[in-house]
Amino acid sequence: MVKANLVKDNLMGDKIGVFFGTLAPMHIGHQAEIYKAAALNDGVVVITSGYTGDRGDQIGLPVEKRFRYLREAFNDEKSIKVDYINEDDIPQMPNGWQEWTDRLVKTIKRNIKNPNAHITLYTGEADYKSMLEKLLPNDGHWSVSLMDRTILKVSATAVRKDPLGNWDYINRVFRRHFAKKILVVGAPQTGKSTLTRRLARTSNSPFSLEFSRAYQEKSNVFDSELLLKDYTRIIQGQYDANSAEINSPANNGLTFFDTDAMVTMAETRAWLPDEDAAKLKALFDNTIGEEELDLILVIPPAVAVMNGADEARTKLFDQHLWQVIEDYGFDDKAVLLDRVGGADDPAGYYARYLQALEIIEKRVGVNLTKV
Missing domain, CATH: 3.40.50.620 (HUPs)
Structure with a gap:
């Protein structure tokens, strides 16, 4: 045809x-x-x-x-x-x-x-x-x-041979194919949104926001109140938000995502009834299958617990998150940000930021400290 x-x-x-x-x-x-x-x-x-x-x-x-x-x-x-x-x-x-x-x-x-x-x-x-x-x-x-x-x-x-080194020469539509996609994930209250924003701005790269936060604020609903229909909208909304940054004129070869469908899937496995969670599998399979991620930076659950999050709930989410990452074949892309800060950085925020920069250089080949 x-x-x-x-x-x-x-x-x-x-x-x-x-x-x-x-x-x-x-x-x-x-x-x-x-x-x-x-x-x-x-x-x-x-x-x-x-x-x-x-x-x-x-x-x-x-x-x-x-x-x-x-x-x-x-x-x-x-x-x-x-x-x-x-x-x-x-x-x-x-x-x-x-x-x-x-x-x-x-x-x-x-x-x-x-x-x-x-x-x-x-x-x-x-x-x-x-x-x-x-x-x-x-x-x-x-x-x-x-x-x-x-x-x-x-x-x-x-x-x-060197897409990022020749970035300015690539037609804008074709750039999406070569963009390096870095996902930052973790339980609520781990500082992932802040880390995503700061890593992106370190290299003047575009970054997505967590769609579910905006969705919940607009709908005025808590995490515990999210229903099957809400998660359907969140899955698509986050995918669209991430895609928008890949296609953005600001894309300089690196794109950073605050959350994706794998995070949402971990949430549904942890907090939705099994019957409802199972109904979302086809949508998750399709959406996650489209995510060609280059690196996943995972913030440990201990950070959320230290910030007052419910320990059992946070650990359950983390267990499901790692399982989802493995189930969809991204375990070789995931790296735990486990560096501990010193006396002047007890929460370890700066330590994890520096660790993330080092991992990006090693895994993606971009030294953000020299950008």
């Missing part, structure tokens, strides 16, 4: 540009060439091409996902239309040139209205230009333009 841009008509005009490539990911060099093609033509077809196991797929960006990101990236550009070529059923290069070119021609034609339009393909590879000029239809409607690659500030290969 051929997918289409839902809100765009086929391109009109006598001159159509075509920009193609792996685009894994798209960076500002690609954008510059696409905008150049748009300025020189009546419209541009942007085509991402690839196969299962290609360099994009190897980093979690299969061609279908790249196609979706590109559609979003150019959604507000009426003269730019996006499509893709899945190469799984044709020989891989350099053996599949004729099959690939035939598919390229079909892909272009299904995105334009004028069958007699002049088509200019833009490529940065001299070998591609030579091959395409041999294989494209010999009807006078096709030409190939060689881009000046010296104006490209970065390559997709460099971005894949």
Whole structure:
């Protein structure tokens, strides 16, 4: 089944540009060439091409996902239309040139209205230009333009090797794929919201707030009064809050989350009747399955107890939290913030802050003390 841009008509005009490539990911060099093609033509077809196991797929960006990101990236550009070529059923290069070119021609034609339009393909590879000029239809409607690659500030290969080091070059829509996601969790009254905020601001990174707190304040309900329907809204609300920070223009490669669906699941296991908690499992499975976390910082329950929280209730929550983390395969991402403070830091807040910075550097590869 051929997918289409839902809100765009086929391109009109006598001159159509075509920009193609792996685009894994798209960076500002690609954008510059696409905008150049748009300025020189009546419209541009942007085509991402690839196969299962290609360099994009190897980093979690299969061609279908790249196609979706590109559609979003150019959604507000009426003269730019996006499509893709899945190469799984044709020989891989350099053996599949004729099959690939035939598919390229079909892909272009299904995105334009004028069958007699002049088509200019833009490529940065001299070998591609030579091959395409041999294989494209010999009807006078096709030409190939060689881009000046010296104006490209970065390559997709460099971005894949070091996304954070090349962050400014990555297209904003594609940035969500490379963002490092750090979750801070713990029982109520452990200071997780404060720690989340301070870690994020140390690196000028975006951070989410705990949705359930705002929800409960607005609804004027206590923890003990939350019902099944409340947890359904909290699960989705927290996921949306975390996603908003990943997609935020402020995302500089690091994002911090104050709570997530795993925390909410631990709460339901600890405090909801088993029958009600079981009804939420499908929603939890789907939501947690979407969370591609890089690091989970866990504040121990002793902090909450020291701050006056009910010890039995707090320990029960903590037990369920660790079990949920293990159940969903995130135990290798979770680290306990267990550092004890000195005489001037009896609650250990500063000690855990410093410990968190060290763990982020070790696990994520970012030294926040030098940001």
